Amino acid sequence: MARVADFHRLLAPRLTVLVTTMDERGKTDVSTFDFVSPVSFDPPLIMLAVGPKKHSYWSITRVKEFVVNVPTEKILDKVWSAGGPFDPNESKIQKAGLKTEPSDKVRPPKLSECAASIECFVEDARKSGDHIMVIGRVVATHVNEEYLDAKGNLKVDVARPPLHVSENLFAFPYVTKSV
Numbered sequence: 280m281a282r283v284a285d286f287h288r289l290l291a292p293r294l295t296v297l298v299t300t301m302d303e304r305g306k307t308d309v310s311t312f313d314f315v316s317p318v319s320f321d322p323p324l325i326m327l328a329v330g331p332k333k334h335s336y337w338s339i340t341r342v343k344e345f346v347v348n349v350p351t352e353k354i355l356d357k358v359w360s361a362g363g364p365f366d367p368n369e370s371k372i373q374k375a376g377l378k379t380e381p382s383d384k385v386r387p388p389k390l391s392e393c394a395a396s397i398e399c400f401v402e403d404a405r406k407s408g409d410h411i412m413v414i415g416r417v418v419a420t421h422v423n424e425e426y427l428d429a430k431g432n433l434k435v436d437v438a439r440p441p442l443h444v445s446e447n448l449f450a451f452p453y454v455t456k457s458v
């Protein structure tokens with residue numbers, strides 16, 4: 280029988296994103312997140328759940344800006360590397376080999392190799408169990424044209440964003456069907 284504590288393994292696979300942040304000293308960071316979801320169309324809001332010991336938690340709640348970057352299968356190894364611990368003596372962005380570009384409206388950079396980037400201002404942050412639920416207001420979006428269809432959807436079968444199953448296991452189940 281499945282254990283209650285393993286419920287998150289049953290809500291899988293989950294879209295996995297790279298969140299870029301900047302701390303109060305101007306140091307940029309990247310962290311992998313799969314507790315992420317849109318929660319409102321108007322205003323446009325995104326929810327992230329972040330552990331309170333994470334460096335990205337401090338940056339998000341103090342600088343109050345972040346970028347949600349949607350990776351592709353091509354950079355799966357970098358997605359995994361960005362899930363490693365923060366080290367004040369080196370850059371996780373450089374260590375993962377990720378290229379950055381300035382964002383339009385927020386200080387943290389966006390990631391050049393990602394299919395899409397969503398710039399956010401922090402609207403709210405509240406404790407939710409052992410994580411902090413951060414609500415970000417979307418203030419700018421960017422999509423790599425090669426991954427965009429005529430309706431404005433991500434071409435998921437081309438971008439093939441990694442979906443997290445658990446630990447170091449990812450799924451790429453991309454067959455699209457219209458109903």
Ligand SMILES: Cc1cc2nc3c(=O)[nH]c(=O)nc-3n(C[C@H](O)[C@H](O)[C@H](O)COP(=O)(O)O)c2cc1C
Binds near residue numbers: 295308311334
């Ligand atoms: C696939 C994957 C998904 C993750 N999802 C989350 C998440 O949703 N929230 C979170 O706080 N940490 C999550 N983590 C763990 C963080 O990425 C990890 O703790 C990272 O070291 C945090 O870095 P930071 O201290 O520089 O912010 C995830 C890690 C991986 C590999």
